[in-house]
Amino acid sequence: MSTDPFGLFDAWFAEAQESEPNDPNAMALATADASGRPAARMVLLKGHSPDGFVFYTNRESRKAHDLKENMQAALLFHWKSLRRQIRIEGVVERVSDAESDAYFASRGRDSQLGAWASEQSRPLAARSIFEGRFEAMQFRFEGSDVPRPPHWGGYRVVPDRIEFWQDRAHRLHERRLFTREEAGWTEGLLYP
Incomplete structure (x- = not known):
């Protein structure tokens, strides 16, 4: 068995990038607030290394509030x-x-403008309000670069557990669990 979960992640992710038709970098993100109330949503992986797995969001969103708590x-x-x-x-x-700025600069212009226009996770009375805010941002930044909003940035999940699940016949699935210890990663198997 291996003790490098990141090498295995890279191999599986490369295969997903070759075979998945839409967003092979899509991942469910589960958070919980201070009271333990869970929430899950899909986000996109925008970077990964042995340091962790990175995604970006509005830091005033529900997920960001959960992570603050x-x-x-x-x-x-x-x-x-x-x-x-x-x-x-x-x-x-x-x-x-600096890392948030670099990623934001790589986004498409409309995505950059949308980050300014959206009050993510807050109630919206009508779609036309959001569209109007987007148009206002187009006007505001016309002819110039769009800077990263101060309320927008990245988060890194620094893993201490990584489980690889592979479907097998008759529900006899394979589950490999990597756990971070002080001396490094250890690997074991779990019953399906």
Whole structure:
């Protein structure tokens, strides 16, 4: 058995990028607020390394409020066509402003403007209000670069558990669990 979950993640992720028709980097993000109330939503993986798994969001959104109260999260990649999933659990840290700036600059202009226009997770009385806010941002930044909003940035899930699940016949699935110890990663198997 291996003791490098990141090498295995890279191999599975590369296969998903070749075979998944839409968003192979889509992952479910589960958070919980201070009272333990859970919430899950889909986000996109925008970077990964042995340091962790990075996504970006409005830092005034529900997920960001949950993370402010409880800096623990879980991620789930499910690649149905490959009959595989990866579960990741760990602490969450904010990505540096420099890293957030670099990623924001790489986004399409409309996505940049949308980050300014959206009051993510807040009630919206009518779609036309959001569309009007978007048009106002188009006007505001016409002819110039769109800077990263101060309320927008990245988070990194620093894993302490990574489970690789592979579908097998007759529901005799294979589950490989990597756990971070002080000396490094250990690997074991779980019953399906």
